[in-house]
Amino acid sequence: MNPSLGVNIGGLILKNPVMTASGTFGYGEEYAEFLNLNRLGAVVVKGLSLKPKEGNPVPRIVETASGMLNAIGLQNIGVERFIADKMPFLRRFDTKVVCNFFGDTIDEYIQVAEVLSRTDGIHALEMNVSCPNKQAEWCVFGTDPKVLNEVVTSVRKVCRVPLIVKLSPNVTNIAHMAKVAEDSGADAVSLINTITGMAIDIRSRRPVLANKIGGLSGPAIKPVAVRMVWEVFNAVRIPIIGMGGIMNGADALEFLIAGARGIAVGTANFINPTATVDIIDELEQFLHDEKLSDVSEIIGSLRI
Amino acid sequence: MNPSLGVNIGGLILKNPVMTASGTFGYGEEYAEFLNLNRLGAVVVKGLSLKPKEGNPVPRIVETASGMLNAIGLQNIGVERFIADKMPFLRRFDTKVVCNFFGDTIDEYIQVAEVLSRTDGIHALEMNVSCPNKQAEWCVFGTDPKVLNEVVTSVRKVCRVPLIVKLSPNVTNIAHMAKVAEDSGADAVSLINTITGMAIDIRSRRPVLANKIGGLSGPAIKPVAVRMVWEVFNAVRIPIIGMGGIMNGADALEFLIAGARGIAVGTANFINPTATVDIIDELEQFLHDEKLSDVSEIIGSLRI
Amino acid sequence: MSKLFRATVTAHLDVNTGFRLLTLQPNCLVAVPDPGQFYMLQAGATHDPLLKRPFSYFRAENGTISFLYRIRGKGTRAIAALREGETISLIGPLGNTYPMPSGEFIAVAGGIGIASLFSLLGAADGRAVLFWGGRTANELLMPEAVKALVGSAVITTDDGTAGRKSLITEPLKEYLALNAHLPVYTCGSAPMMRAVANACAEVGTRCFVSLEAYMACGVGACLGCVVKIMDADYPEGKYRSVCKDGPVFNASTVVWESRR
Amino acid sequence: MSKLFRATVTAHLDVNTGFRLLTLQPNCLVAVPDPGQFYMLQAGATHDPLLKRPFSYFRAENGTISFLYRIRGKGTRAIAALREGETISLIGPLGNTYPMPSGEFIAVAGGIGIASLFSLLGAADGRAVLFWGGRTANELLMPEAVKALVGSAVITTDDGTAGRKSLITEPLKEYLALNAHLPVYTCGSAPMMRAVANACAEVGTRCFVSLEAYMACGVGACLGCVVKIMDADYPEGKYRSVCKDGPVFNASTVVWESRR
């Protein structure tokens, strides 16, 4: 009989731990012709804001060694049009829908959370408090404990579904930030968002990205992400969604063993649109080979 | 006529901006048969401590995507034996010798700095306050502004040669840490040290490294390093030595354009023992192609 | 029919120094592309290079797909190293298509831009007047195969090594002055396409441009490849993805941001 | 004569499934290696895989150097993809050598460990008694070439597909009981070499082991490849680098840390 892959992430019940990473899977539609969305633990959509956002000028992306920098600038169609135009499509699938969102002010965070968590078919919210590729001062949401506590506490009050706080890796002590999120009422934390980086065109002597700096993702950051997941696992009791450079089942297993209860696949979708379902198959195969009946047996099973 | 490559890094006068990164070039001897040490701007030796250090058990290294994790544990022969056995060799060369050092206590930092800066043939000291791959609480040296200020100030008092403070990238605000170093009397800052990471063997479910965590280096971290050099360049007046994933002249130029006055080559030495001299040639060629007469014309010349 | 598939190299030829023609045999049943569409290609299995790279298909006949490409950086170098019998990963066909011209039309290609227009020329059996410019003769690839598909061809090079020594827009403008009613299809460097678009605007004829952009996903998911496009709702322009809403756009709707 | 050089592939053969023999022609004048030494090899020019990989030389004759290797991960996969005429980057010869035995001696090889001992056997024309063990027959590569170099050979496999079905240490112990005076040279898996070292210690004969370790630099600079070695000053052992102080050590000085 097949090993069971189901996990409960702070009240969000998934058929398997594999989710998509926000901003790398569009609104789900874009990849629907490549894979059966019903197989996914959850679809996490592109970050949403109260009003539509234009995003940054181009170039927005550049490849680096085993990674990529992006400065999309959180372009999105806004909550209203998302609910009107995209949700009907997502409701058709037997998978969980997680809405990643952000705001320019605490008030906006609250308003977006209210609207989204009242929407039928949205099973959890993931707040992006990182946004390494915008330089607005609200970036400190994710890097200042006090501000983080304030915004999470206020959103928690209005959020009617499980609330996931997505942590920024650009901090001295991520375990501490996770603890703050937990104490502020987060049902789960997800990490890592991109690490802020920069690339320079030496001929023009200009930053390659129009936004100057961008967020580093992909295999290059996996070791940093695994380390942070492990640090957070040792610091909080709430579940962790791990991500950062996951390309295959073996990568996903590193995160689960380090303590992640769910994992998200980001950049890998660009290279291999079926990465998520391939990973689900590989996880199942691994559990089978190791004669384990339940994925929970490996979560946080790091031997030290 | 050839462009001039000479730079002055806080009183340390180099014939060119290219140095070796501590811990990746041994004590100089190891690579002497591969290249002419006289060509280097400076040789930065493996981190030294008051007493010899055993270092960590193996495995100490593991490769990651476009990078490597190391947890050497600062193994070194100690200042005494270094001065007795290694300095005579280094004095034979027409290059600058920079001693990287660390201590377990502020007192040790002071003692090591005193001994080294009194030694003939040592032109500058680089203090390692990062050590991402040791878990002793003194790691906070590099991540806590107060402690950093205290240790740098005390070392500055006894140090008779230019003092370079090597910053840890595992902080929320590296520009702030650089400012603290500057205000504490540092003549220059060097960055970045390795980013803390972890790799897990999914079969044994153990960390690959005996030390559990290690320091990530190599091309994978270059975008993060370039970004940090640029942030620090905008925050301090003292010179910057940039490093992190420099494999060739184009990489070195990104750091110089971002604001580094010197650059250090680390992991690249392992793959290409002549990386440093190749980079010097490529810098010269670039200046020639761009019709620039002095490397100073490109330092901090980023157009934004 | 999956748009994600592997294909086997059946031929891989040097067309000119730095330019190669890659012919692939898909390992499964795949869709047939239409003129203007492209594929994301990746050779090798390691993480550097990481992303797939976009390439217009050059030819699609009796089950094979071929690509005419220029070796630029690490992605194309990895592709260039492929040998006959080896396999490569592809996503496609992607993007929109050139609106098929009913009658005569003008095609303006800048160097390797011919790779994208080639299939259009083939589908329009001889109805095209081709204006083809390059820095030098070497950039004008497979001239015989190209000329065989068009009614007539005007060639220019910056250095005069082939055709007239001028920018392609010069003869184009002269021709447009007398044939302002013909639709124009162009693919080349951004500055060239912009100049072509302006020339068309001046005489008031329709112009379709096939744009380039850095791409990560190729399917509209990452929003990395956007270009500002004007329409009734957004007179100032709104970001659309080149990979999904394009790569072919009506030139009069494109907001040309000077890509530094 | 630089120890950093490029070489051209003159032959690249499958010896067995998963095992290949790579023969290289250095592109410049290089030093001649001695038995026990190794090289750091890297195929390809991208950053993944990043580090060079250590391999004992298998044969060095009339100007060529060959390597017998097992395909394990991304580094050896990249090497395995090399074709004749392509080039590869090397550093070497590196490390110390097997102390040349004056008379008869015992060589104990574990599977691919023969790659390191092969040159010693060749240099000692027939003076070796070889004990060669593997999991299965496939792991015992090029048996004819190997047997031609030794006086006699005892073979074992875990699965009995070749020679006696046992661990190599069993026949070795029996032989040592009668030939305790012969020096032993061994290369194979850490557990095997440890068992061999113990067997030699019991009868009190000298044993030289060629150790493996993860390596980054191969020249003693990174201190990544260390092993604890005991000497008069450090009875508890002190870290020495396998790449520079080794890879060959006197087994009685090795502190065997159970490499998890």
Ligand SMILES: Cc1cc2nc3c(=O)[nH]c(=O)nc-3n(C[C@H](O)[C@H](O)[C@H](O)COP(=O)(O)OP(=O)(O)OC[C@H]3O[C@@H](n4cnc5c(N)ncnc54)[C@H](O)[C@@H]3O)c2cc1C
């Ligand atoms: C829809 C589309 C169709 C294309 N069709 C073809 C084709 O048929 N034949 C062909 O030779 N090329 C084509 N290109 C361009 C091709 O995608 C790039 O040349 C390729 O991605 C370069 O990859 P690389 O890794 O070799 O170079 P990189 O290492 O990625 O970059 C090398 C240099 O090329 C430039 N560059 C890289 N990617 C792009 C890009 N997408 N647009 C503009 N400049 C870039 C950069 O300035 C960089 O300095 C097409 C691009 C698009 C968007």
Ligand SMILES: Cc1cc2nc3c(=O)[nH]c(=O)nc-3n(C[C@H](O)[C@H](O)[C@H](O)COP(=O)(O)OP(=O)(O)OC[C@H]3O[C@@H](n4cnc5c(N)ncnc54)[C@H](O)[C@@H]3O)c2cc1C
């Ligand atoms: C001095 C020396 C001489 C060697 N001579 C030979 C030889 O002649 N022929 C040969 O086939 N191999 C030899 N090896 C082993 C060889 O270096 C490794 O198999 C190779 O580095 C694997 O690289 P990879 O990228 O393919 O595998 P990786 O992707 O690096 O690793 C794949 C697996 O192999 C294991 N592994 C990787 N490197 C080592 C290592 N250095 N030691 C032990 N286990 C490792 C790891 O457990 C990992 O799971 C030698 C090693 C040393 C230190």
Ligand SMILES: Cc1cc2nc3c(=O)[nH]c(=O)nc-3n(C[C@H](O)[C@H](O)[C@H](O)COP(=O)(O)O)c2cc1C
């Ligand atoms: C193109 C792109 C867009 C992204 N957009 C968002 C976003 O809108 N909100 C968010 O929280 N994270 C965003 N991310 C971060 C990813 O969700 C993920 O945290 C990060 O990429 C690390 O995972 P990976 O290495 O698997 O890509 C984006 C990442 C990429 C590459």
Ligand SMILES: Cc1cc2nc3c(=O)[nH]c(=O)nc-3n(C[C@H](O)[C@H](O)[C@H](O)COP(=O)(O)O)c2cc1C
């Ligand atoms: C094996 C190894 C050992 C190192 N040892 C030291 C050290 O002793 N002291 C120190 O300050 N930095 C040490 N570093 C960090 C490097 O000096 C450098 O800051 C870092 O590797 C980033 O540069 P790179 O990517 O070019 O290697 C070490 C790095 C490596 C890979």
Ligand code: FES
């Ligand atoms: S390349 Fe991702 S949206 Fe176009």
Ligand code: FES
């Ligand atoms: S591999 Fe660097 S010291 Fe041995």
